[in-house]
Amino acid sequence: MDAHFLGIPELVETPSVAVVVDVMRAYTVAAWAFAQGAEKIVLAESLDEALALKARHPDWVALKDGPHAPGFDAVNSPGLLRSVDLTGRTVVQKTTAGTVGALAVKEASLVLCAGFVVAEATAGLLRTRGCDGVTFVVTGEDGRADEDLACAQYIAARASGAATDATDATGFLRRAGASRAAAELTQGVRQGVHPDDVALCLELDRFPFAMVATSEDALMVLRPYPAPAPTDGDRATA
Template sequence: MDTRFLGIAELDEAPSVAVVVDVMRAFTVAAWAFAQGAEKIVLAESLDEALALKGRHPDWVALKDGPPAPGFEAVNSPGLMRSIDLGGRTVVHKTTAGTVGALAVKDASLVLCAGFVVAEATARLLRTYKSDSVTFVVTGEEGQADEDLACAQYIARRATEAATDAAEFLRRAAESRAAAELAEGVRQGVHPDDVALCLEVDRFSFAMVATVEGSLMVLRPRAAPSPADEELV
């Protein structure tokens, strides 16, 4: 499998298969939202679009980076997300990196959104899909965020070597600038457990697939193929 690791600005054309990685914290939060019962997550292009969608669908839950704000019921924190009951609801998600990266590759034939919490499920889906080329979108810090790059490299390795040890990749993520800023309270809308929750490997058994539905980019959970299913493909 040929792999590329690119920042959002480096994407010059739609890849065939894209894995968009945002460990701290967009796609860790998205995974927690599904674990809390969300049916789907709409990836908004702007805060204004998120609020407009919320206005048209009052029962949807709007979520953003940073501190709480009028019109938004939730913030981009896994520690806070785990206490919200989202049973059957739709979440509208807008962040500064993760959602932007997913929207940048919306024309790919397969778009997966990932963090460490869904690493194995994502790797299994890649193995089943059997693409010759996969582009990993490293969303943070203009493609330089080491927590995202480490996770992307780990998933890429897991897609071909299932026994890959996570320890070194997790160490890099734990020592990243994003982890330090979260731990030190530099970023707002943070729970003390956020870093630890972002570094839980394979917390969830589903992958997350984004597809264009009408005019919207929609993220949904997808059960990971079993090893037996992989052998049949």
């Protein structure tokens, strides 16, 4: 598989297949939202759009980065979201980097959103689709966030059929745990944080689904996609 790793500012053309990676915390939060029963997640262009969607659909759950704010129901924290019952609900998500990255590649034929918690399911879907060329969008720090790059590189290795098991993932997870984002979350530099957020973002393959974003009624909508069953080739390299 031909993998390219680009920051959002480097996206000069629309890729065919894109994997948008935001480990800390957008797509860890999205995965937890689905685990808590959410039906779909609408990726908002701006805070104003998120609030407008919430105003039109009062039963939707709006969340954002940072501290709690009027009009929003939740913040972008897996530790805080994991206790919220979202059964059958629609979530509107707006974050600093993750949602921006997905909207930047919305014209791609396949858009996946990922973190370590859905790494193997994401890689499995890429293998099943036979994707020869994949652009990994490293959303944090204009493409320099090591937690996102490490996750992207791990998924790329798994998607290529490399013999990368959970033990081999240790180095990638260590890099993420030593990242600037992890330090800022741990030290309280960022707001709207739960003490367990970093640990939850580093849970490898916590959930058995990938997350696919598609255009629905002019909105970018994220939905869970069940992990494909492993093939004999996958078992041989696992």
